[in-house]
Amino acid sequence: xxxxxxxxxxxxxxxxxxxxxxxxxxxxxxxxxxxxxxxxxxxxxxxxxxxxxxxxxxxxxxxxxxxxxxxxxxxxxxxxxxxxxxxxxxxxxxxxxxxxxxxxxxxxxxxxxxxxxxxxxxxxxxxxxxxxxxxxxxxxxxxxxxxxxxxxxxxxxxxxxxxxxxxxxxxxxxxxxxxxxxxxxxxxxxxxxxxxxxxxxxxxxxxxxxxxxxxxxxxxxxxxxxxxxxxxxxxxxxxxxxxxxxxxxxxxxxxxxxxxxxxxxxxxxxxxxxxxxxxxxxxxxxxxxxxxxxxxxxxxxxxxxxxxxxxxxxxxxxxxxxxxxxxxxxxxxxxxxxxxxxxxxxxxxxxxxxxxxxxxxxxxxxxxxxxxx
Amino acid sequence: xxxxxxxxxxxxxxxxxxxxxxxxxxxxxxxxxxxxxxxxxxxxxxxxxxxxxxxxxxxxxxxxxxxxxxxxxxxxxxxxxxxxxxxxxxxxxxxxxxxxxxxxxxxxxxxxxxxxxxxxxxxxxxxxxxxxxxxxxxxxxxxxxxxxxxxxxxxxxxxxxxxxxxxxxxxxxxxxxxxxxxxxxxxxxxxxxxxxxxxxxxxxxxxxxxxxxxxxxxxxxxxxxxxxxxxxxxxxxxxxxxxxxxxxxxxxxxxxxxxxxxxxxxxxxxxxxxxxxxxxxxxxxxxxxxxxxxxxxxxxxxxxxxxxxxxxxxxxxxxxxxxxxxxxxxxxxxxxxxxxxxxxxxxxxxxxxxxxxxxxxxxxxxxxxxxxxxxxxxxxxxxxxxxxxxxxxxxxxxxxxxxxxxxxxxxxxxxxxxxxxxxxxxxxxxxxxxxxxxxxxxxxxxxxxxxxxxxxxxxxxxxxxxxxxxxxxxxxxxxxxxxxxxxxxxxxxxxxxxxxxxxxxxxxxxxxxxxxxxxxxxxxxxxxxxxxxxxx
Numbered sequence: 001x002x003x004x005x006x007x008x009x010x011x012x013x014x015x016x017x018x019x020x021x022x023x024x025x026x027x028x029x030x031x032x033x034x035x036x037x038x039x040x041x042x043x044x045x046x047x048x049x050x051x052x053x054x055x056x057x058x059x060x061x062x063x064x065x066x067x068x069x070x071x072x073x074x075x076x077x078x079x080x081x082x083x084x085x086x087x088x089x090x091x092x093x094x095x096x097x098x099x100x101x102x103x104x105x106x107x108x109x110x111x112x113x114x115x116x117x118x119x120x121x122x123x124x125x126x127x128x129x130x131x132x133x134x135x136x137x138x139x140x141x142x143x144x145x146x147x148x149x150x151x152x153x154x155x156x157x158x159x160x161x162x163x164x165x166x167x168x169x170x171x172x173x174x175x176x177x178x179x180x181x182x183x184x185x186x187x188x189x190x191x192x193x194x195x196x197x198x199x200x201x202x203x204x205x206x207x208x209x210x211x212x213x214x215x216x217x218x219x220x221x222x223x224x225x226x227x228x229x230x231x232x233x234x235x236x237x238x239x240x241x242x243x244x245x246x247x248x249x250x251x252x253x254x255x256x257x258x259x260x261x262x263x264x265x266x267x268x269x270x271x272x273x274x275x276x277x278x279x280x281x282x283x284x285x286x287x288x289x290x291x292x293x294x295x296x297x298x299x300x301x302x303x304x305x306x307x308x309x310x311x312x313x314x315x316x317x318x319x320x321x322x323x324x325x326x327x328x329x330x331x332x333x334x335x336x337x338x339x340x341x342x343x344x345x346x347x348x349x350x351x352x353x354x355x356x357x358x359x360x361x362x363x364x365x366x367x368x369x370x371x372x373x
Numbered sequence: 374x375x376x377x378x379x380x381x382x383x384x385x386x387x388x389x390x391x392x393x394x395x396x397x398x399x400x401x402x403x404x405x406x407x408x409x410x411x412x413x414x415x416x417x418x419x420x421x422x423x424x425x426x427x428x429x430x431x432x433x434x435x436x437x438x439x440x441x442x443x444x445x446x447x448x449x450x451x452x453x454x455x456x457x458x459x460x461x462x463x464x465x466x467x468x469x470x471x472x473x474x475x476x477x478x479x480x481x482x483x484x485x486x487x488x489x490x491x492x493x494x495x496x497x498x499x500x501x502x503x504x505x506x507x508x509x510x511x512x513x514x515x516x517x518x519x520x521x522x523x524x525x526x527x528x529x530x531x532x533x534x535x536x537x538x539x540x541x542x543x544x545x546x547x548x549x550x551x552x553x554x555x556x557x558x559x560x561x562x563x564x565x566x567x568x569x570x571x572x573x574x575x576x577x578x579x580x581x582x583x584x585x586x587x588x589x590x591x592x593x594x595x596x597x598x599x600x601x602x603x604x605x606x607x608x609x610x611x612x613x614x615x616x617x618x619x620x621x622x623x624x625x626x627x628x629x630x631x632x633x634x635x636x637x638x639x640x641x642x643x644x645x646x647x648x649x650x651x652x653x654x655x656x657x658x659x660x661x662x663x664x665x666x667x668x669x670x671x672x673x674x675x676x677x678x679x680x681x682x683x684x685x686x687x688x689x690x691x692x693x694x695x696x697x698x699x700x701x702x703x704x705x706x707x708x709x710x711x712x713x714x715x716x717x718x719x720x721x722x723x724x725x726x727x728x729x730x731x732x733x734x735x736x737x738x739x740x741x742x743x744x745x746x747x748x749x750x751x752x753x754x755x756x757x758x759x760x761x762x763x764x765x766x767x768x769x770x771x772x773x774x775x776x777x778x779x780x781x782x783x784x785x786x787x788x789x790x791x792x793x794x795x796x797x798x799x800x801x802x803x804x805x806x807x808x809x810x811x812x813x814x815x816x817x818x819x820x821x822x823x824x825x826x827x828x829x830x831x832x833x834x835x836x837x838x839x840x841x842x843x844x845x846x847x848x849x850x851x852x853x854x855x856x857x858x859x860x861x862x863x864x865x866x867x868x869x870x871x872x873x874x875x876x877x878x879x880x881x882x883x884x885x886x887x888x889x890x891x892x893x894x895x896x897x898x899x900x901x902x903x904x905x906x907x908x909x
Contacts, residue, residue: 178390240413241420279413281405290402294395303393309387316394324401331408 008338015362022343022358026055028199028285029344032273035250036264047346058355059217059284065359072133073360074307077124082150084121087114088155095159103159103322111258114351115156122152122316126175131307135179142176142189160209163339167321174317175310201342232268232327236262239275247278250251265346271330285344289323296358308364331340336369433564435530436584441574441613441815442545443620444857448535450575450658454510455531457504459801460490464523469523477500478517479510496843505531505663540623542683543616545573546658562586572661572681574614584611616645626651636684650685652680689773694749703769704757717740718752729755755774 034048047055065073087105092113095104104111126145134140149172159163239253253275264272274282293316300312309354319342326341328334340347342354377860412420441450458475468490476483481503489502506514511526518524532547548571554560558570558581565826567586570579587608608814626637630653639649656673673680682688704710720736721728731737731751746755758766 026394180389181389237412238420240409241416242424244413244417244421273797274409274413279417281408282409282413286402286406290398293398297391297398301388312389313394320398320401324405327405331405331412333405333408368645 005064015365017244017294018292018358018362019297021295022355023290025288025343026286028273029341029346030055030342031250032269032276032344033265034347035253035271035276037268038251042181050348051346051351054351055355057348058352061352061356062359065356066362066366070308070311070360070363074128074311077121077128080121081125081148084114085120085151085155088118088152088159091115094159094202101163105146110348111345115161116347116349118152119164119171119318120315120353120360122149123171123175123311123318123355123357126172127307127310127314130175130179130310131305135257141179145172147357154304160212161338162212163325163337166325166337167318170316170321171318174321178310179314198254205298225304232262233329233332235248236268236271237332240267240331241270241276243278243281243282247274247276249280250276252276267326267336267340268330270327270341271344273344274330280294288328293320293323296336296361299361299368303364304335304366310365312361312364315361318357319354410537414643422566434589434606434608435568435584436608437530437610438532438547439582439613441582441614443616443618443623445619446615447619447620449540449616449618450532450534451532453533454528456502456506456508457527457529458502458506458511458514459525459526459527460502461523462490464498466522471524474517474521475524479506480649488500503658508664532658534658534662536620537659538657539620539627540618541573541621541655542685543573543618543650543659544658545575545775546571546661547575548662570820572874573658573683574616579616582611582614585609617641618650619648621647625649627653627655634678648685652682652684652688653682656680674739683906697746697749697754699769700754700758700766701746703766704761706769707765709741709761709765710757713740715741715758716750716753718750720752722752722755724735724755724759738838767856770887779864787850 003235030048030051033051034046036094037047042279073169077214086368091105103115105114106112125148128264129135135144141294149168153168155166215365235359242248243253253272259270261271270285273285277284296312298315303312322339325334325337326339326345329336329339341351343351378677391852437452440452443449459470462468472483472486472490475486477480486502489500492500506526507899514521514524514526518526534541534544534546547568550560550563550569554569554631555563560567562585563569568578569583575582585608588605622639626639626649628708630637630651632653634653636652637649638647638651641648654676660669661673665864718737720733720734721730723729732749736752737748737750740748740750740753742753744750820841
C-alpha cells in the first residue's frame with residue numbers, strides 16, 4: 001500500500017480541507033452524543049466511547065477506500081450486491097429486532113445493520129452499470145437499473161426500514177438524472193406516477209405499518225394528540241425552538257436531558273445540538289455540511305471518467321438526502337422516518353458506511369491526479 | 374478498463390447538471406436555514422416557554438395490586454397509601470436552608486437528608502428522600518410547599534400484610550423488579566421500579582395480581598408543579614386472590630411451632646385443600662417489601678434458622694415414615710405385635726428377590742416398638758407389615774383412619790410432614806390416599822350401575838385408563854358418563870406418580886392386582902396401597 005501511495009502521488013490528493021470538515025462534523029457528533037448520554041449507561045461502554053470506536057473503524061474503512069482503486073471496487077459490485085442481498089434476506093429471518101423493526105444482525109456484543117452498507121453497494125452497482133457501456137434507450141436507462149434496485153429496496157422495506165428504502169430510491173433517482181433522461185421520458189414517468197397515485201396510495205397506505213401511518217398523520221396535524229403520536233415531532237420542535245440564538249449550553253438542554261426527547265443520541269441528535277448550541281451552532285453545522293457536499297460535487301465534476309463521476313454523484317446524493325431529510329424531519333418539515341444524520345448520529349454501521357463512502361469519494365479525486373493511470 | 378463515451382448531448386453536460394444540483398442544494402439548505410431561523414429566532418421565545426413552563430410528559434399510573442384473602446374472606450394482604458418525599462435538586466435554591474427546614478418541620482435527621490441529597494444522580498430527576506411518611510408529615514409538607522420549591526409529596530401504594538408474620542412464607546413479599554427480571558419475557562410490559570411479587574404466592578400468582586399500568590399526561594411547570602393532568606389510560610387493578618388457607622388454623626399451627634424450627638401442613642382430606650402451612654422461623658413480609666438496608670438483608674440471609682426458607686415446601690423430609698404410626702397402631706390393635714416384642718434389624722429386609730435397605734446401613738439391632746418409632750427403623754415395619762398381611766392392614770386403616778378425620782391439630786401435625794411437591798402431585802401422598810379410601814367406602818351409596826352389574830376391579834382399571842377421570846370434565850357426554858360411573862364424587866388422581874414408573878419389584882408390587890375381595894372396592898377407586906421409595 002505504501003508504494004502505491006507514493007507512486008500515485010497519493011498524499012497530494014489527501015485534501016486537508018476535506019478531512020478537516022469530516023473531523024469537525026464527527027467532533028460535533030461525539031460532543032452531542034456525550035451531552036445526551038453522559039448520565040446514562042450504554043451497556044458495555046458509554047455511548048460516546050462506543051461512537052469513538054466506530055469512528056476509529058470508520059477511519060480505517062476511509063483509508064482503505066482511499067488507498068484502493070475504485071475501478072477495482074466497481075468490478076466487485078455485482079458479487080457484493082448479491083452478498084448484501086443475502087444478508088438482507090438473512091436479517092428478515094434471523095435478524096435482531098428492536099423497536100418493532102428487524103434490521104440488525106447480531107455479531108457478539110455488537111449489531112450490524114446491512115441496509116446501511118447496501119446503500120453504498122447500490123451506488124457502486126449503479127455507477128458500474130451505467131459506465132460499463134453506453135446505456136441508450138428507455139429500457140437500458142431506466143428499467144434495467146430499476147430492476148437492479150428493486151430486490152434490495154423491497155427487502156429493506158420489508159424490515160421495515162422506510163428511511164433506508166427512501167435513500168435507495170433517492171440514489172437511483174439521482175443517478176438517473178445524472179445520466180440523463182429525455183425530458184419526454186421524464187414527463188411520462190411523472191404522468192404515470194400521478195395517474196397511478198390513487199392505486200398506489202391504496203397499496204402503500206395499506207401496507208404501511210401502524211406507526212408509519214401515525215407518523216404521517218402526526219406530520220399532517222402535529223397538534224393532535226401531543227402525548228401520543230405527534231409527541232416525537234412536537235418535542236423535537238420544542239427542543240430546537242427553545243435553543244434560540246445562542247442555545248442553552250452543553251448539558252443545558254432540558255428537552256434532551258430530561259428525556260422529553262427520545263432517541264436523542266441517534267436520529268434526533270440534530271435537535272439536541274440545536275437546543276444546546278442555538279441558531280449559531282446550527283449555522284456552523286449546516287455550513288460544514290454544505291462545505292463537505294460542495295467539495296464532493298467538485299470531485300464529481302472533475303472526475304476522470306464516468307464511473308468516477310457517477311460514484312461521486314451517488315455518494316453526494318446519498319449524503320445530501322440523509323442530511324436534508326434528517327434535519328427536515330427534526331424541524332417538522334418532513335414526516336419522521338428513521339434516517340440518521342450522517343457522521344453525527346450514534347450508530348456503528350451508519351458511521352462506518354458514511355466514512356467508507358467519503359473515502360471512496362477521495363479515491364475518485366486521487367485517481368484524477370494520478371499520473372500512471 | 375475502457376472509458377465509455379456517452380453521446381455528447383446526453384452525458385456530456387454533466388457539468389450543467391451538477392450546476393443544477395448545486396443550486397438545488399443551496400436552495401434546500403436555505404430552506405432549512407429559514408425554517409430553523411423561524412423556529413429558533415422568530416418563535417424561539419414561544420418554544421422556550423413551552424420547554425420551561427409547559428413540559429408535557431407521560432406519567433405511569435401504577436395499578437393497585439390484587440388483594441389476598443383466606444378461605445373465609447379474611448384479608449391477608451392489602452395496599453395502603455404511603456407518602457414519599459421527593460426532592461428535585463435543580464429546583465432547590467438553597468440546599469442547606471431546605472435541610473434545616475425539613476429537619477425542623479418534620480424532625481428529619483439533617484445528616485441523613487444531606488447524604489441523600491448529595492448522593493450521585495441526576496439533578497433534574499426527583500430523588501426519594503423519605504418514604505412511609507405519616508399523613509401528618511405529608512400534610513405539613515404540602516401546606517409549606519410554596520416555601521420549599523423542588524419538594525414533592527408522592528402518594529405511592531405500599532403492600533401491607535396486616536397479619537405480619539402470619540403465613541409469611543405462604544404469602545411471600547413484593548419488591549422492586551430486578552434488572553434480571555426485567556429481561557424476562559413474562560415481565561415485558563413492566564418498567565424499572567415496578568413492584569412485583571418476589572416470593573410465595575405473591576410471586577407465583579404475580580401475573581394475575583399485578584394489574585395493568587395506566588398513563589397520565591401531565592403538564593408541569595419549571596418548578597415541577599403539576600399544572601394539568603389528563604388521564605390517557607386508567608390503570609386496571611389486579612385480580613384478588615383467595616387462598617384455601619384458614620387463617621385461624623394457620624395461627625394455631627404457628628403457635629404450636631412456637632420458637633421451634635419446623636413446619637406444619639394441614640390438609641382438608643375431603644378436597645385436598647391446604648388449610649394451613651406454617652414454617653418457622655419466619656420473617657415479616659412488611660419489612661421485606663420495603664427497601665431494606667444492606668445490613669438488614671445480610672442479617673436475614675445469614676440467620677442460623679434460615680427464616681426465608683419455607684420448610685413446608687423447600688425442606689427435604691421424606692414422607693414415608695409418617696405412615697409408621699398408623700402401621701404401629703394397626704399392629705397393636707390386631708395384636709400382631711406387643712409393644713415389647715422385638716424384631717432384629719440387620720440393615721435390610723429380603724422381600725422376593727430384592728433386599729430393601731434400612732436407612733441405616735448397619736442396622737438397628739433388636740428393636741421394640743418404642744425404639745422402632747424413635748429410630749424410625751424401616752425393617753421393623755417391613756416385618757410387621759408382612760406379618761399382618763394386606764387384609765388386616767387395609768381393614769384397620771379403613772375404619773381407623775377414617776375415624777381419625779384430622780379432628781385435632783395434633784393429628785394434622787403427625788400427618789403433615791410432607792414436601793410441597795408431594796402435595797401438588799397429590800396422588801403420591803400415600804397416607805392421604807388412604808384417608809380418601811376410607812371415606813369413600815363409608816359414604817358409598819349403591820349406584821344404579823353397580824346394582825345391575827358390579828364391574829371387577831380390572832374392568833374399572835381398564836375403563837379408567839381409557840377415560841382418565843381428570844379428563845372427564847371435558848364435554849357434556851364425557852361428564853355424563855363420568856357421573857354415571859359413580860366416580861365423580863370421589864377424587865381420583867393421575868397415576869403419573871414416581872411410584873408407578875419403572876419395573877423394579879417395588880413397582881410391580883405397587884401395580885399388582887387386588888388379592889382380596891374386601892379391598893377390591895377401595896382399589897377400584899383409588900388403587901392399591903403403594904410402597905414409597907424413600908429418598909435419602
